[in-house]
Amino acid sequence: xxxxKTQLLKxxxxxxxxxxxxxxxxxxxxxxxxxxxLRGIDSHGVARLSGYVRLWEAQRANMxxxxxxxxQTPSTATIDAxxxxxxxxxxxxxxxxxxKARQVGTGWVAIKNSNHFGIAxxxxxxxxxxxxxxxxxxxxxxLVAPTHAKERMLGTNPICIAVPAxxxxxxxxxxxxxxxxxxxxxxxxxxxxxIPLGWVQTENGAESTDANELKRGGALLPLxxxxxxxxxxxxxxxxxxxxxxxxxxxxxxFVSFLAPLPDLPGEGIGHFVGxxxxxxxxxxxxxxxxxDNWIKRFKNAERIDPNTEVLIPGEPEFRMHKERSLKGxxxxxxxxxxxxxxxxxxxxxx
Amino acid sequence: xxxxKTQLLKxxxxxxxxxxxxxxxxxxxxxxxxxxxLRGIDSHGVARLSGYVRLWEAQRANMxxxxxxxxQTPSTATIDAxxxxxxxxxxxxxxxxxxKARQVGTGWVAIKNSNHFGIAxxxxxxxxxxxxxxxxxxxxxxLVAPTHAKERMLGTNPICIAVPAxxxxxxxxxxxxxxxxxxxxxxxxxxxxxIPLGWVQTENGAESTDANELKRGGALLPLxxxxxxxxxxxxxxxxxxxxxxxxxxxxxxFVSFLAPLPDLPGEGIGHFVGxxxxxxxxxxxxxxxxxDNWIKRFKNAERIDPNTEVLIPGEPEFRMHKERSLKGxxxxxxxxxxxxxxxxxxxxxx
Numbered sequence: 001x002x003x004x005k006t007q008l009l010k011x012x013x014x015x016x017x018x019x020x021x022x023x024x025x026x027x028x029x030x031x032x033x034x035x036x037x038l039r040g041i042d043s044h045g046v047a048r049l050s051g052y053v054r055l056w057e058a059q060r061a062n063m064x065x066x067x068x069x070x071x072q073t074p075s076t077a078t079i080d081a082x083x084x085x086x087x088x089x090x091x092x093x094x095x096x097x098x099x100k101a102r103q104v105g106t107g108w109v110a111i112k113n114s115n116h117f118g119i120a121x122x123x124x125x126x127x128x129x130x131x132x133x134x135x136x137x138x139x140x141x142x143l144v145a146p147t148h149a150k151e152r153m154l155g156t157n158p159i160c161i162a163v164p165a166x167x168x169x170x171x172x173x174x175x176x177x178x179x180x181x182x183x184x185x186x187x188x189x190x191x192x193x194x195i196p197l198g199w200v201q202t203e204n205g206a207e208s209t210d211a212n213e214l215k216r217g218g219a220l221l222p223l224x225x226x227x228x229x230x231x232x233x234x235x236x237x238x239x240x241x242x243x244x245x246x247x248x249x250x251x252x253x254f255v256s257f258l259a260p261l262p263d264l265p266g267e268g269i270g271h272f273v274g275x276x277x278x279x280x281x282x283x284x285x286x287x288x289x290x291x292d293n294w295i296k297r298f299k300n301a302e303r304i305d306p307n308t309e310v311l312i313p314g315e316p317e318f319r320m321h322k323e324r325s326l327k328g329x330x331x332x333x334x335x336x337x338x339x340x341x342x343x344x345x346x347x348x349x350x
Numbered sequence: 351x352x353x354x355k356t357q358l359l360k361x362x363x364x365x366x367x368x369x370x371x372x373x374x375x376x377x378x379x380x381x382x383x384x385x386x387x388l389r390g391i392d393s394h395g396v397a398r399l400s401g402y403v404r405l406w407e408a409q410r411a412n413m414x415x416x417x418x419x420x421x422q423t424p425s426t427a428t429i430d431a432x433x434x435x436x437x438x439x440x441x442x443x444x445x446x447x448x449x450k451a452r453q454v455g456t457g458w459v460a461i462k463n464s465n466h467f468g469i470a471x472x473x474x475x476x477x478x479x480x481x482x483x484x485x486x487x488x489x490x491x492x493l494v495a496p497t498h499a500k501e502r503m504l505g506t507n508p509i510c511i512a513v514p515a516x517x518x519x520x521x522x523x524x525x526x527x528x529x530x531x532x533x534x535x536x537x538x539x540x541x542x543x544x545i546p547l548g549w550v551q552t553e554n555g556a557e558s559t560d561a562n563e564l565k566r567g568g569a570l571l572p573l574x575x576x577x578x579x580x581x582x583x584x585x586x587x588x589x590x591x592x593x594x595x596x597x598x599x600x601x602x603x604f605v606s607f608l609a610p611l612p613d614l615p616g617e618g619i620g621h622f623v624g625x626x627x628x629x630x631x632x633x634x635x636x637x638x639x640x641x642d643n644w645i646k647r648f649k650n651a652e653r654i655d656p657n658t659e660v661l662i663p664g665e666p667e668f669r670m671h672k673e674r675s676l677k678g679x680x681x682x683x684x685x686x687x688x689x690x691x692x693x694x695x696x697x698x699x700x
Contacts, residue, residue: 224529227525228574231525313579
C-alpha cells in the first residue's frame with residue numbers, strides 16, 4: 001500500500017489524540033514517528049504506533065504526561081518525563097538544552113521515567129537550525145550481550161550527533177551500538193536468509209548466522225566486539241544512571257506483553273540530549289565553511305569501485321527523505337494491517 | 351629489560367627537560383607517557399618518547415609552548431596549544447573544563463595547534479577525583495579509510511569516557527574508532543602472523559589478512575564498518591573543525607620524516623575534552639551507589655565460559671596498572687634501544 005507523508009501524519013495524530021494526548025503533543029509525536037519512515041528507518045516509524053498504544057492500554061505510558069525539570073544548573077537539567085512518550089519528552093528536553101546553550105554555550109539534559117523516543121536523529125537535528133551541534137542518545141530494552149556473557153544486558157542504545165554545514169547537507173551520524181539492529185534480523189527472517197557472523201549469538205553464546213536466534217533466547221552482539229559493549233554501556237550510564245531511570249537488564253520492555261522486572265532501580269527508560277552552540281567555540285561562518293570543505297573532501301575521496309560513491313553520514317537518509325516526502329512510499333503489509341486495526345479500534349480511516 | 355615506574359618517570363622527565371621544557375610541564379608529560387605503559391597501552395607510552403623529541407628537532411613541536419584560551423563562554427573554551435605537546439595541553443584544557451563544570455555544571459574545551467596527547471584516558475580520568483564524568487578525544491594522522499574509499503582520511507581517533515563509582519573501580523572506556531590500532535598490526539608483523547579480516551584493506555581497497563598492508567599503502571578499517579567511519583568522523587569534527595585544527599587527510603603526521611601537506615586548512619592537530627559534574631544532574635552519592643550496582647550486575651552477568659569473566663570497561667587496565675606499578679615490567683628491546691639512544695644524545699642514564 002502506497003502512503004503519503006500527509007496521510008500518515010494525520011493518522012498518527014488522530015490515534016494519539018484518541019488516546020487522550022493533547023493536540024500539540026499528538027502533532028509532535030506524529031511528526032517524530034513519520035520522520036523515521038521518511039528517512040527510511042522503517043523499524044522506528046509508524047510500525048511502532050500500535051506498540052505505543054498498547055503501552056498506554058497497559059497503563060505503562062502516560063499520554064497526558066507533564067514532564068518537569070527536577071534539578072538544574074546553568075548548563076544542565078534533569079527531567080522527569082512523567083511516564084510520557086519519549087517522542088514528546090525528548091524534543092521538550094532538547095528545547096531546554098538549546099535554551100541553556102543560548103545562555104552559557106552548551107546545554108545537557110538527562111531524562112528519566114520516559115518511554116521509547118523514536119529515532120535519535122529527530123531530536124539531535126533540532127539543534128541544527130540554531131547553528132548548534134545536537135547530540136541525543138537513549139537506552140532501550142535489553143537485547144545485546146556484553147563480551148563473554150550469555151545474558152542480554154543492554155539495548156541497541158543509539159547515539160546521534162548532528163552537525164550543521166553551510167551549503168552542504170548537515171553531517172548526521174545516527175547509529176545503534178550493536179552490529180545490527182533488530183529490524184535487520186526481521187528482514188532476514190522474512191526473506192528466510194542467513195545473516196553475517198557477528199550479528200547474533202545463540203542462547204549458549206555460540207556464533208550463529210541464523211536470524212531466528214534472538215527469538216530462541218540468543219542475543220544481539222555489540223558493534224565490533226568489546227568496544228561496542230563499552231560504547232553501549234556508556235550510553236546506558238549517561239541516559240539512565242545519570243537521570244535516575246532503569247539501566248542494563250532492568251530497562252522495561254517496549255512490548256506490553258512482557259512485564260518489567262520486579263524491584264526496579266529507577267523509573268522508566270532514560271535519554272540524554274545535548275546542544276553546543278558553534279559560536280561558543282569559533283565564529284559560526286568559519287566553522288560552517290570548514291564543514292563544507294570537510295564534506296567535499298570526504299565525498300571526493302578516491303573510490304574503491306568507481307561506481308560506488310563515498311557517502312557522508314546522514315546522506316542516504318536525506319535522499320530517502322526527499323524522495324519519500326515527494327512521492328510517498330510503500331508500507332509493509334504487516335504494518336498496514338496493524339494500522340487498519342488501530343483505525344477500527346478508534347473509528348478512524350487510514 | 352625490566353624497568354620500574356620511578357625509573358621511567360625520571361628518565362622521561364629528564365629528556366623533556368633536556369628539550370627545554372619547563373619543570374612542571376616535563377613532569378606532567380612524563381606522567382602521561384608512563385601512565386600509558388603502566389596501563390598496558392605500550393604503543394602510547396615511552397615507545398613514543400623519541401618521536402616527540404624528533405618532532406621538536408624538526409621544529410614541529412614547541413617544548414616551551416604557552417597554551418592560551420582564545421575564545422570562551424561560561425561552559426566552553428577554545429585553546430590555542432601554541433604548537434606544544436598534547437601531553438601537556440590536554441591536561442591543561444581538562445583543568446579549564448573542570449573549573450567551568452564547577453561553575454555552571456559542565457565544561458567543554460576544543461584545542462587546536464596541538465600535537466599527539468598520549469592516551470585519552472589520562473585526561474578524561476582527571477575528572478574522576480572531582481566527582482565528574484570526564485570525556486576526551488583527539489584526531490590523529492590519517493590511517494583509516496572511510497567506507498567505500500581507498501584513501502586514508504581519518505586517524506584512529508580515540509574516544510574516552512570516564513565515570514566515577516563509589517566502592518567499585520571507575521568505568522573507563524578508551525577506544526580507537528578503528529577495528530584495530532596500529533600497535534596490534536606491529537605485534538602481528540613481529541610475530542609473522544596473519545590478522546583477522548576487517549582490520550586492514552590493501553592499497554586497492556581489497557580485503558586482506560596481511561599485517562604489512564599498511565606499509566604498502568593500504569589502510570586501517572573503521573570499527574564495525576560504516577558506523578565506525580561515522581564515529582571517527584565525528585571525533586575529527588569535534589576535535590578539529592570546532593577548534594580550528596587540521597582535519598581529515600590534512601592532519602600532520604606524527605612521524606617527523608613525513609612532512610605535513612601544503613595548504614593546510616587549520617593549525618596542528620585537535621582535541622576535544624569535557625567534564626560534567628555528577629551533582630549537576632542528581633545527588634552524587636545516589637549516582638555512585640547506582641554505578642556500583644550497575645558494575646556489580648554486569649560483572650555477574652551469566653558467562654558463556656565459566657572461566658572467562660565479564661569485564662567492566664577499564665578493568666583490565668586497572669589490573670595492569672596495579673601490577674606494573676608494584677613490580678615494574680619488561681620493555682620491548684626496540685624501545686630500550688630507542689631510549690638508550692636518547693640517553694646518549696642528552697648525556698643521561700636510563
